[in-house]
Amino acid sequence: MSFSLSLWVAGLAGFVALSYEIIWYRAYGVVSRSMPTTFGLLLGAYLAGVAAGSLGSRAFCHDDARLERRRLLPVAAFVYLANLASFLVVPALARLVTSVRWQLSLPLVALSAGLLGAVLPLASHFGIRPDDRAGARLSYLYVANIVGSSLGSLVTGFVLLEHLSLRGASVALSLAGLALFALLGVSATSTVRGRAAVLGASAATLVATVAASGPAFEQLHERLFFRKQFTADKRFEHLIENRHGVIAVTDGKVYGGGVYDGILNVGLRHDPNWVFRAYALAAYHPAPKRVLMVGLASGAWARILAGLPGVERLTVVEINPGYLELIPKIPEVAPLLKDPKIEIVIDDGRRWIQRHPDARWDAIVMNTTWHWRGHSTNLLSAEFFELVRARLAPGGVFTFNTTLSEAVMKTAAVTFPYAQRMYNFMVVSDSPVAFDKARWKTTLTEYRMDGAPLLDPEHDAWDKKRLDDLLYLPDTLDRPPVWEGLESRESLLARFGHLPTVTDDNMWCEWHPSDLEEEDLSPRELDEPVVVEPFHERVEVRAGHLGRDVELVGDRLRDGVERGAPRARQRAPRGDADLVEREVELGVEIEQHARAVAEHGEQHPRVGDDGHAAQRLTSGGARRVST
Amino acid sequence: MTAASLAVFVVFFLSGFSALVYQVVWQRSLFAIYGINLESVTVVVTAFMLGLGLGSLAGGALSKDPKRPVLLMFAAVEAGIGAFGLVSLSLFHHVGMATLRLPSLVTALVTFVLVLAPTLLMGSTLPLLTAHLVRRSGNVGKSVGVLYFVNTLGSALASIAAVLWLLPRLGQARSVVAAAIVNLVAASIVGGFALVERRREHRA
Numbered sequence: 003m004s005f006s007l008s009l010w011v012a013g014l015a016g017f018v019a020l021s022y023e024i025i026w027y028r029a030y031g032v033v034s035r036s037m038p039t040t041f042g043l044l045l046g047a048y049l050a051g052v053a054a055g056s057l058g059s060r061a062f063c064h065d066d067a068r069l070e071r072r073r074l075l076p077v078a079a080f081v082y083l084a085n086l087a088s089f090l091v092v093p094a095l096a097r098l099v100t101s102v103r104w105q106l107s108l109p110l111v112a113l114s115a116g117l118l119g120a121v122l123p124l125a126s127h128f129g130i131r132p133d134d135r136a137g138a139r140l141s142y143l144y145v146a147n148i149v150g151s152s153l154g155s156l157v158t159g160f161v162l163l164e165h166l167s168l169r170g171a172s173v174a175l176s177l178a179g180l181a182l183f184a185l186l187g188v189s190a191t192s193t194v195r196g197r198a199a200v201l202g203a204s205a206a207t208l209v210a211t212v213a214a215s216g217p218a219f220e221q222l223h224e225r226l227f228f229r230k231q232f233t234a235d236k237r238f239e240h241l242i243e244n245r246h247g248v249i250a251v252t253d254g255k256v257y258g259g260g261v262y263d264g265i266l267n268v269g270l271r272h273d274p275n276w277v278f279r280a281y282a283l284a285a286y287h288p289a290p291k292r293v294l295m296v297g298l299a300s301g302a303w304a305r306i307l308a309g310l311p312g313v314e315r316l317t318v319v320e321i322n323p324g325y326l327e328l329i330p331k332i333p334e335v336a337p338l339l340k341d342p343k344i345e346i347v348i349d350d351g352r353r354w355i356q357r358h359p360d361a362r363w364d365a366i367v368m369n370t371t372w373h374w375r376g377h378s379t380n381l382l383s384a385e386f387f388e389l390v391r392a393r394l395a396p397g398g399v400f401t402f403n404t405t406l407s408e409a410v411m412k413t414a415a416v417t418f419p420y421a422q423r424m425y426n427f428m429v430v431s432d433s434p435v436a437f438d439k440a441r442w443k444t445t446l447t448e449y450r451m452d453g454a455p456l457l458d459p460e461h462d463a464w465d466k467k468r469l470d471d472l473l474y475l476p477d478t479l480d481r482p483p484v485w486e487g488l489e490s491r492e493s494l495l496a497r498f499g500h501l502p503t504v505t506d507d508n509m510w511c512e513w514h515p516s517d518l519e520e521e522d523l524s525p526r527e528l529d530e531p532v533v534v535e536p537f538h539e540r541v542e543v544r545a546g547h548l549g550r551d552v553e554l555v556g557d558r559l560r561d562g563v564e565r566g567a568p569r570a571r572q573r574a575p576r577g578d579a580d581l582v583e584r585e586v587e588l589g590v591e592i593e594q595h596a597r598a599v600a601e602h603g604e605q606h607p608r609v610g611d612d613g614h615a616a617q618r619l620t621s622g623g624a625r626r627v628s629t
Numbered sequence: 630m631t632a633a634s635l636a637v638f639v640v641f642f643l644s645g646f647s648a649l650v651y652q653v654v655w656q657r658s659l660f661a662i663y664g665i666n667l668e669s670v671t672v673v674v675t676a677f678m679l680g681l682g683l684g685s686l687a688g689g690a691l692s693k694d695p696k697r698p699v700l701l702m703f704a705a706v707e708a709g710i711g712a713f714g715l716v717s718l719s720l721f722h723h724v725g726m727a728t729l730r731l732p733s734l735v736t737a738l739v740t741f742v743l744v745l746a747p748t749l750l751m752g753s754t755l756p757l758l759t760a761h762l763v764r765r766s767g768n769v770g771k772s773v774g775v776l777y778f779v780n781t782l783g784s785a786l787a788s789i790a791a792v793l794w795l796l797p798r799l800g801q802a803r804s805v806v807a808a809a810i811v812n813l814v815a816a817s818i819v820g821g822f823a824l825v826e827r828r829r830e831h832r833a
Contacts, residue, residue, distance in 0.1 A: 038792060038796075042792025043793075045785075049784045050785035053785055054778075056781060126773045127773070139689070141688055141689020141690070141692075145683075148678045149682060152679060152682075155678070159667060160671070321664075349664070350669065353662075359730070380661050513797035514797075
């Protein structure tokens with residue numbers, strides 16, 4: 003092999019290898035729910051494969067064969083197999099995870115990377131003479147490989163994934179890999195017939211790849227997302243793929259990068275996503291003129307915040323512009339894009355705040371993602387809280403979602419002199435934090451969404467109960483702490499003060515998902531637990547303070563999977579985001595039932611999945627009513 | 630395989646291990662400063678790779694002269710990486726805070742400069758050790774294959790260890806100190822062998 007050819011081989015191999023790594027990371031990010039370990043495990047498998055490939059390549063490095071043309075054939079074969087295996091990693095992952103854990107697919111990554119990794123040592127052997135300049139020539143080859151890798155990162159990350167789906171990008175990479183195969187194959191043969199055979203094989207493989215990509219990538223994202231819960235009838239209503247990630251919508255729920263992002267709901271009648279927490283800003287601040295929101299997602303919160311009393315300007319910083327494509331498709335939130343009060347900035351939230359040192363806000367709001375996701379520390383550490391603190395106007399409040407991380411609650415409580423917990427949110431400030439019950443009532447009764455009131459307590463029994471429940475919220479501050487209520491800073495520090503403060507350095511929240519001890523915050527103070535004996539499932543339910551908004555805290559076994567709220571979270575694999583979805587599903591289900599009971603009386607016959615167990619739940623107990 | 634060759638492989642394994650620990654930690658540190666949007670991620674990753682590439686060229690250029698003591702140079706490079714590692718996070722933080730408000734192009738350049746010194750050193754290690762082994766074996770493919778294997782294996786293990794053990798238990802700063810210690814141990818081992826070899830050659 004000529005040295006110039008070996009440079010091309012090294013460069014193209016680097017391009018293809020790093021491009022595939024980016025494609026794989028995209029798929030693994032979705033399937034793993036962006037856990038902080040994903041990158042390391044994927045890279046570890048990738049590098050282990052590369053290491054094994056480089057070792058295996060020694061078998062082809064015969065001293066006497068360096069100048070023989072035909073010795074390039076094994077290199078071409080490696081490239082061909084590597085290309086094929088790499089192309090199949092994502093479809094294979096999507097199928098494997100419907101029955102096994104995603105980590106078990108990592109050997110496929112190692113195998114593909116191993117085949118790709120053999121190419122550089124082989125190109126080195128066949129392209130470099132073993133003399134005193136070997137080290138220098140190797141450096142050129144290494145540089146060619148790195149330049150190819152860098153280009154692969156740029157082209158695939160910025161161009162392919164911006165304009166193509168995972169399927170399209172994979173086919174494009176397969177084309178690049180086949181070009182490398184053709185280059186080596188043609189160089190390895192000296193006859194016209196031989197070269198024609200190589201080119202023919204390349205073209206045939208490309209045609210076959212394109213044809214097979216359809217079935218191979220069919221319902222790819224649904225498989226990656228639903229994993230063991232995948233069934234052929236599951237299809238996303240909306241799917242947006244761009245270079246920043248994947249946004250999917252199913253059953254009114256929005257998922258970003260495979261993780262629950264929110265529910266397309268802005269109302270209080272049916273509030274499975276606890277969107278009342280957005281309205282509650284009005285109870286903590288009389289007139290937040292300038293509001294900053296980090297994270298837009300589905301836009302429900304932005305829509306609500308912009309309509310709160312006193313809000314003159316709402317600046318929203320969102321990292322993924324894909325949401326701006328989604329929002330116009332959702333009637334509930336589409337108007338926010340035309341709201342003159344709202345300014346949307348596409349940037350990293352922390353960086354954007356740092357780059358605006360002179361700005362001050364009356365309220366900073368973050369309903370951001372789960373604390374156990376990779377890089378969540380950037381928005382949940384003491385350093386970030388100090389940054390936010392410096393940007394609050396006098397009397398300003400910072401309210402954000404802890405996603406029930408006790409360490410994050412503690413961190414906020416020690417960073418700010420005044421703090422209060424509201425459900426899974428913290429409300430913190432340099433000024434006293436108080437939930438104003440009168441303003442809360444005014445907001446709930448006078449707020450208009452598209453001209454309509456949030457609740458109609460005078461004409462609708464369910465709405466009246468909802469209003470009563472919501473008005474009860476501030477009263478929980480004086481009671482033993484429950485998750486579905488308010489809690490003082492002193493109580494939080496007494497319970498969680500022993501935990502480490504989350505810092506940029508320790509990234510505690512990412513590595514230590516919330517491990518709530520149910521006993522710590524038992525709602526028994528309000529309602530004794532009750533056990534329902536359904537026909538097919540055992541469900542233990544316990545009423546929360548909101549009465550009909552019953553929280554399911556027990557076991558619910560279906561399809562062999564534990565479902566439920568805090569206790570189930572404890573038992574599930576740490577950070578298993580499937581729970582998030584199940585929790586929300588149950589919230590919807592229970593609320594639907596409770597509403598039906600309110601409307602039709604106690605004999606209303608159902609809650610439950612698939613016509614199975616039916617329970618009815620009230621704040622005072624639970625009774626099975628029907629199937 | 631001689632003891633010296635074995636030492637070279639062990640050391641290169643350690644070198645690959647520490648390099649990946651640095652990469653994982655530095656990436657996280659820089660993402661916290663410059664953001665985790667795709668543009669920032671690309672700048673950081675590309676800066677790493679370009680630094681490694683330039684370092685490879687530098688290492689290759691240094692290794693051209695057969696009289697140069699490549700093993701000793703490798704030891705010096707490892708010590709340099711370790712020394713940089715010890716001050717790296719503090720350096721990133723202060724430079725990052727000072728330059729954060731500058732235009733994106735400038736911050737991209739700053740990021741590149743920040744990681745240039747250590748990645749130059751890291752990139753130079755493979756050509757240096759390749760030159761060392763080729764002088765003995767005369768086989769490029771086998772030399773590169775084994776070196777690449779041990780170095781990449783070290784990196785693979787570091788990648789997994791970083792997310793399963795190092796970062797969760799030690800955090801960023803102490804993980805970097807651990808990596809720096811590994812560099813300094815590697816430098817000591819290979820430096821010791823290089824000095825012994827040079828004495829033997831002088832005697833011969």
